[in-house]
Amino acid sequence: MKLFEDRISSAVARVRIALALKAVEVESVPTSILGAEPRSRSADYLAVNPQGLVPALLTDDGVLITQSLAIVEYLDEWFPEPAxxxxxxxxxxxxxxxxxxxxxxxxxxxxxxxxKRLGTIPGADSMTAMEWNRHWIQEGLTAIEALLSRQPERLFAVGNAPSVADIVLFPQAINAERAGISLERWPRIAAVISSLRTIPAFAANAPVPRSADHRGPRR
Incomplete structure (x- = not known):
């Protein structure tokens, strides 16, 4: 199987975490999503994935699966352990x-x-985009904290083992911290992320920070 990916992507991180938990190896196909001419928008990649997004998984049977949650559920059905x-x-x-x-x-x-679209709005600037991102991250995580707080306190978001909830929550929480948002305001989320950091499949597959040569907003 081939995984088209850019490791700065939190969506890619979800798939990589699932692969690591299941000890499944795939061929990595680097597919940049940032820059003036990202490979994800190139004609050759659009011929593979018309959405021009990552991740995309090409199975050994030649079937293309897009969208991270669809890929994670596909992996869960083909490789059922751990569920x-x-x-x-x-x-x-x-x-x-x-x-x-x-x-x-x-x-x-x-x-x-x-x-990019925000940048075209008269009067908008990079700070506006940053504030936009922080607003939606904080609003979303506040709602998730409320959901988790209704459940018995556990090491993981749901149940007694890592699940798709943790796979998606972990990269988003890491990106929130990189945006300068402390997880302390959400005690249940903070506790779950603390537990997940000790699991190699999660720790080794967090979204890669943007470098000086890889600038731009994360997908």
């Missing part, structure tokens, strides 16, 4: 709820194409 969704139906639904609260409600407001 990434709790067995209990209510906990399974909650794990999906937490994951989707980030993947569908926070993440779509933060990618480069949104920041």
């Amino acid at each position: 990434l969704l709790p067995a209990d139906p209510a906990e399974r639904a909650l794990a999906r709820s937490v994951a989707l609260s980030i993947a569908s409600d926070i993440h779509p407001l933060l990618p480069p194409r949104v920041a």
